[in-house]
Amino acid sequence: MDALPQLIASAIVLGGIYALVSIGLTLIFGVMRIVNFAHGEFLMLSMYLAIGLSTMIGVDPYIGLFVAIPLSLVFGAAVYYIVVRPVIARPHVVQIFTTLGLSIVLQNAALFFWTANFRQLRLSYGDQVLVIAGAAITMPQLIAFAVAALFTAVLFAWLRFTFLGKAMRATAQDPKAATLMGIDTGKILLIAFLVGTMCVCVAGMLMAPLFSTYPTVGLQFVLVAFVVVVLGGLGSAVGALVGALIVAFLDVIGGFYVGTAWKEVLYFVVFIAVLLLRPAGLLGQRGAEELGR
Amino acid sequence: MQIRQILGSRSVPEHFVVATLFGIALCVALFSDNLFLQDAIILTLMWAGLASAWNIAGGLAGQISLGHAAFFGLGAYTSTLIKIHLGWSPWIGMLCGGVLVVVVSGFIAFAATRLRGPYFALLTLAFAAVVQIIAARWYSFTRGNEGLAIAFQPGLGNFIFTDKLSWTIVIIVFVLVLYSIGVWNARSRFGFQLAGMREDEDAAQAIGIDTRMLKVATIAVSAFFTALGGTFYAQYVGFLDPGYVLSVDLSVKFALMCIIGGLGTPSGPILGAILITALEMYLRAKWGGARSGLYLMVYGVLLILIVRLMPEGLVRGIPKWLKGRRRARAA
Numbered sequence: 001m002d003a004l005p006q007l008i009a010s011a012i013v014l015g016g017i018y019a020l021v022s023i024g025l026t027l028i029f030g031v032m033r034i035v036n037f038a039h040g041e042f043l044m045l046s047m048y049l050a051i052g053l054s055t056m057i058g059v060d061p062y063i064g065l066f067v068a069i070p071l072s073l074v075f076g077a078a079v080y081y082i083v084v085r086p087v088i089a090r091p092h093v094v095q096i097f098t099t100l101g102l103s104i105v106l107q108n109a110a111l112f113f114w115t116a117n118f119r120q121l122r123l124s125y126g127d128q129v130l131v132i133a134g135a136a137i138t139m140p141q142l143i144a145f146a147v148a149a150l151f152t153a154v155l156f157a158w159l160r161f162t163f164l165g166k167a168m169r170a171t172a173q174d175p176k177a178a179t180l181m182g183i184d185t186g187k188i189l190l191i192a193f194l195v196g197t198m199c200v201c202v203a204g205m206l207m208a209p210l211f212s213t214y215p216t217v218g219l220q221f222v223l224v225a226f227v228v229v230v231l232g233g234l235g236s237a238v239g240a241l242v243g244a245l246i247v248a249f250l251d252v253i254g255g256f257y258v259g260t261a262w263k264e265v266l267y268f269v270v271f272i273a274v275l276l277l278r279p280a281g282l283l284g285q286r287g288a289e290e291l292g293r
Numbered sequence: 294m295q296i297r298q299i300l301g302s303r304s305v306p307e308h309f310v311v312a313t314l315f316g317i318a319l320c321v322a323l324f325s326d327n328l329f330l331q332d333a334i335i336l337t338l339m340w341a342g343l344a345s346a347w348n349i350a351g352g353l354a355g356q357i358s359l360g361h362a363a364f365f366g367l368g369a370y371t372s373t374l375i376k377i378h379l380g381w382s383p384w385i386g387m388l389c390g391g392v393l394v395v396v397v398s399g400f401i402a403f404a405a406t407r408l409r410g411p412y413f414a415l416l417t418l419a420f421a422a423v424v425q426i427i428a429a430r431w432y433s434f435t436r437g438n439e440g441l442a443i444a445f446q447p448g449l450g451n452f453i454f455t456d457k458l459s460w461t462i463v464i465i466v467f468v469l470v471l472y473s474i475g476v477w478n479a480r481s482r483f484g485f486q487l488a489g490m491r492e493d494e495d496a497a498q499a500i501g502i503d504t505r506m507l508k509v510a511t512i513a514v515s516a517f518f519t520a521l522g523g524t525f526y527a528q529y530v531g532f533l534d535p536g537y538v539l540s541v542d543l544s545v546k547f548a549l550m551c552i553i554g555g556l557g558t559p560s561g562p563i564l565g566a567i568l569i570t571a572l573e574m575y576l577r578a579k580w581g582g583a584r585s586g587l588y589l590m591v592y593g594v595l596l597i598l599i600v601r602l603m604p605e606g607l608v609r610g611i612p613k614w615l616k617g618r619r620r621a622r623a624a
Contacts, residue, residue, distance in 0.1 A: 034411075089473060092411055097596060097597075099551060101593045103593075104590075104593030111589075112584075112587050112590065213584075251435050264422070265427065265430075271419045272419050275415065276405060279408055
């Protein structure tokens with residue numbers, strides 16, 4: 001049982017990162033009702049950005065966030081206007097295959113420019129370890145968790161208390177009613193997409209020192225994010241946080257007791273079970289999956 | 294004028310085009326000694342069959358699946374493992390795989406009947422991911438990522454032929470059966486019920502259509518033929534690995550061919566398969582060697598453009614476009 005504190009600490013750190021990836025996805029999913037299959041590729045691109053900033057101009061990835069966030073907003077806006085907006089009112093097939101197409105393009109662009117080699121961002125202080133209550137946490141893990149937690153908290157406050165946040169929640173609940181209340185839902189969709197992209201960009205920058213980067217890295221994490229989003233409930237930011245922690249615990253503790261080879265099966269089985277038994281998720285609106293629009 | 298008529302009017306010319314394609318394939322297999330061309334035709338027909346099988350669930354019933362690679366892989370693995378462990382003929386293995394997949398997909402469809410749109414796609418995606426992980430990690434049974442090789446022992450009973458003509462005939466029969474299902478569907482009571490469900494599920498239920506039964510039936514049939522295609526792939530190519538036969542990319546490929554050709558049309562998936570296979574070969578030959586990734590980038594851009602500009606597919610889109618131009622010229 002000596003391993004337990006360590007497992008819990010690892011799970012919480014991982015959960016914080018998963019939460020940030022998933023909140024981005026759930027915002028886009030909840031407000032736009034579009035599953036962004038390219039979300040994982042956004043993550044992959046920002047991981048490459050962190051490596052690029054660090055190796056080419058020697059910028060620390062955490063300071064690089066100040067460059068990455070504006071870049072992600074520009075990128076998000078470009079993707080929104082060129083790729084996403086024209087398909088918002090179209091059938092599901094069109095939406096699904098548009099974002100899948102985008103994911104294929106970005107994945108192979110990465111393969112083209114940076115090859116399939118695994119890259120690892122190493123920081124000078126990357127090996128520093130802090131021991132907290134019997135659990136060892138590396139410096140990049142600690143920073144990643146702190147920044148992710150800060151971002152999540154700010155986002156929650158923003159969604160809860162600001163006018164724009166309320167408008168966004170209203171649009172997620174009922175776009176028609178929101179429009180009738182005078183909310184510019186077109187603008188809200190853009191903002192949701194931008195905030196979602198920004199979240200995943202921050203997550204990518206934080207993850208670059210922790211995980212290897214390669215062109216298909218996004219797929220692995222986006223599948224986790226889908227699990228989290230569906231588990232937590234469509235469009236629910238709190239749900240995403242709870243879901244992220246649950247999945248992270250399954251990931252770490254399942255990895256320890258069942259073996260890393262099989263832990264993925266564990267959370268996919270949970271995912272399928274949730275979809276089949278309570279498709280609205282733990283904290284989602286009931287029936288959202290049946291409306292499907 | 295001729296082509297315009299063929300594309301513009303309904304079914305009979307469509308049958309004519311499909312029959313001509315089969316004729317060309319047979320002629321090449323019979324009279325040509327260009328092995329590359331024969332191989333390309335067999336593979337194209339295989340993709341045409343698989344896209345047509347996807348079309349039954351995705352096009353006719355409107356159930357967008359991103360997990361058909363699981364059915365494909367289960368079919369391929371079942372027949373291959375049965376051959377290796379029990380020594381039974383792959384023909385029997387193919388039927389076993391088909392039955393297995395009918396049970397599995399029927400269960401999924403039955404349980405998922407409430408899920409619509411993207412939720413169903415996510416469910417099937419997750420299911421395929423589970424199957425892929427199991428096949429990759431259960432080393433003692435599936436040889437994991439090393440893959441399985443099918444011993445080359447030619448013979449009708451072993452489902453391995455030395456001449457391309459036999460392969461061509463087998464795969465033509467496969468595509469023909471699926472094409473017939475599509476044609477039959479377009480004019481049957483069953484097909485009209487499916488169309489009703491696809492357009493408005495609530496309205497269909499309200500007039501007494503058992504949508505759950507329809508979904509289970511279409512998905513099971515679609516999965517069954519996908520599994521048969523999987524066995525054909527295993528026998529023809531002679532090698533299986535979970536990284537390819539169970540990948541998301543493969544599921545997307547089935548769907549993509551079908552969407553480009555025309556969702557829900559009998560000849561659309563065949564046309565889509567021809568276009569995509571030809572495009573893949575061309576792009577790979579042109580740019581594949583220099584830097585990998587480029588050809589798939591082009592492929593992705595085309596996917597985005599085609600679903601946006603011609604979501605009804607080429608089979609319906611082109612005649613509509615021609616008609617529109619003719620009308621514009623007349624005005």
